[in-house]
Amino acid sequence: MQFDVVVVGAGPAGLCFARSLAGSGLSVAVVEKQPLQAIEEPAFDGREIALTHASRGILEKLGLWERFDPADVSELRDARVSDGDSAHALRISSADGRSERLGWLVPNHVIRRTVAEAVAGQEGLGLVTGCGVQAVAGRGTGIEATLEDGRVIRARLLVAADSRFSQVRRMLGIGAAMRDHGTRMMVCRFKHTVPHHHAAWEWFDYGHTLALLPLNGNLSSAVLTLGPAEMDKAEAMDDAALAADLQRRMRGQRGEVTMTGTRHVYPLVSVYAERFVARRAALVGDAAVGMHPVTAHGFNLGLQGQARLAEEVLQAHRNGADIGSDAVLARYQRRHNAAALPIYAGTRTVVELYNSQRPLARVLRRTTLRVATRLPPFRRAIAAHLTQA
């Protein structure tokens, strides 16, 4: 099988990249190890993805935003951050930014389904499902991906979008700095009696963190981070016990709580690839940068990264140049690293500071929040970052 581009992984990053090449005349193969049904009808996975204005812009350009059912899109107008029992909450309001909304929440499975629907029938696109890539090798002016069933796909460029635990990254000889935070995150939806007014809330407590994400109606998503023993206990609770536990942790902020739907637990591992490119290959999405979810930047960064790579590839294609050349890939590497590194490093600092039980870290985090609360320019800078188109 011969294509211009082969994308490994039909997750949101890989499929958005394939969609970015629509109409260019480039042929694209997308290889996904999960069966077709898991791509066409992805199950609810508990993740509610907070999208920035810049991400909305990219999704609009890809013709995806208008495909979302408005009932699935919830506005984010306010964000509050509290430290333990402290009365000082840092409040980032949409009034600090350039828009009435800081961003939007869209369920991950809805994003996945929508982009899968959009690429179905895309001219020049071939989707191979139910079979993973097990080897990659450079061959002359191209690259080959060998599938688990022995089939070989040849292309001018290979794009790995096969998750933060990317096997293809390793096959390409690219290392990654990984940090296992030793904690797990539970995500689940609940109904409540006190309205949220579309405000998100994050409590950095001692030994655990809890975030509440406002969904449409009196419905929210709880994002609970706990150490292993505490998480084992939470997972063993029935719905009534978990609701009571969350109600206690959120200090009555949402009134009475009733669990609804399934719970999902994720190990927390941050990953930053040593480089995002190899000969005739590039990493996108979590395979390049796997963020800790606390700052809700993973997919936002993945969307931007795939857009940068697509820009470079399309530019080369228009100029009649080689789309997989070292020069094209070096430009992507430079641009994406410059954008991703500060966000990754900033998120790591927040995570280390708020996970640490050392007395100095406790003082530092409380002081940081108090200072930030009293610094309107700081609040405005965060709001501007989120609302920047």
Ligand SMILES: Cc1cc2nc3c(=O)[nH]c(=O)nc-3n(C[C@H](O)[C@H](O)[C@H](O)COP(=O)(O)OP(=O)(O)OC[C@H]3O[C@@H](n4cnc5c(N)ncnc54)[C@H](O)[C@@H]3O)c2cc1C
């Ligand atoms: C709890 C939680 C909350 C989050 N909240 C936010 C948020 O609010 N905002 C935000 O921006 N981000 C958020 N994220 C991050 C976001 O979910 C990820 O960044 C995004 O899903 C990554 O997409 P991806 O396509 O890179 O990888 P994935 O979604 O992991 O997809 C990878 C795909 O590759 C396939 N694959 C793997 N190996 C192979 C192989 N060898 N051959 C073929 N296929 C293969 C897999 O089956 C899968 O379909 C959150 C993450 C978590 C865990």
